[in-house]
Amino acid sequence: MHQTFDAALGIDLLHANQAGADHNRTHFDEWGITCFNVMSSPGAGKTALLERTLAGLTPDLKIAVIEGDMTTELDADRLRRYNVPVIAINTGRSCHLDAKMVAGGIHRLAHEYNPTEFDLVLVENVGNLVCPAEFEVGEHVKVALLSVTEGEDKPLKYPVMFQEADCLLITKMDLAPHLDVDLNQIIANVRQMNPHVTIIPVSAKTGEGLSEWFDWVRTEVGQLAGMQSLVVGH
């Protein structure tokens, strides 16, 4: 006769993606690369920030970009002007990057360049405040951007990304005087769920806050490189 049986699985729904992310991170560690996952809503200024970051930190730091925020190559072309490798990932209609897509980018980087030459890989995620937070891509550091035009309430409404961020850049600060935005309220809202996050108000247009951001990047890359060399024994 037919009977009903029960099998306990207890498997994480994102198990496969997590395993892929760990695999990517192992590659980065072997090569002595720090990986940043840069996330925000569409139009918060990820590409403008990356432009200023490439201009300010290269060639002292060797940087490559994995560019996911695109339906065209427009963003990638903007970044290629800074003479760094920009690997564009065709995300199709996907609303986030996942570990497998980034693995494809990493393998291209390793195939076309000598990966041990790089200090930092910046992954520009698809513009979206929801899904990218759930799909790790192998990053060591999560950077979230929130522009002043988005309003103080966004961290409360899209908490997961802000709760997991290591650094929050409040962007478009040059616009703040023209808006009824309360910077302290944005910061308080984020701190409610993420008391240890580094928060830096910046403007890619005026350069406000960028030197603080560059210092933060250098420190993160330096600290991680130290740990990686201990583990790998370079």
Place this chain on the structure above:
Amino acid sequence: MHETDMTKALILTVRDWWEAQPERPQISQIHLTVGQFTCVEPASLQFAFEVQTQNSFLQGAKLVIRETPLIAFCHRCQQEYQPEIGIQYACPTCSSPMEDIRSGRELKIERIEYEQFNYMS
């Protein structure tokens, strides 16, 4: 809609389990736990599951989703509290930030119910 991707991941995991069973049993129910402090909307997951399992080994299987609330632990007050998602995450008693999440981040396939011919009875 990332629930489509979540559902793909779910189906692949269940397929691995199913293919490892010599009897290839008929799966009747899949039980998930979905935390309220995740980016997953149970209704969207149900919809994606129905669409993606049509004409597959999971045709007719039911997705049973148990939602778990967001529960945080306040170390200063030494007690648990339920943050109000979208409104306030800090401890309502002492306003300490939400640091220690005890429930609400789960995205788990807990168990599978299946029908199988039992030779013993």
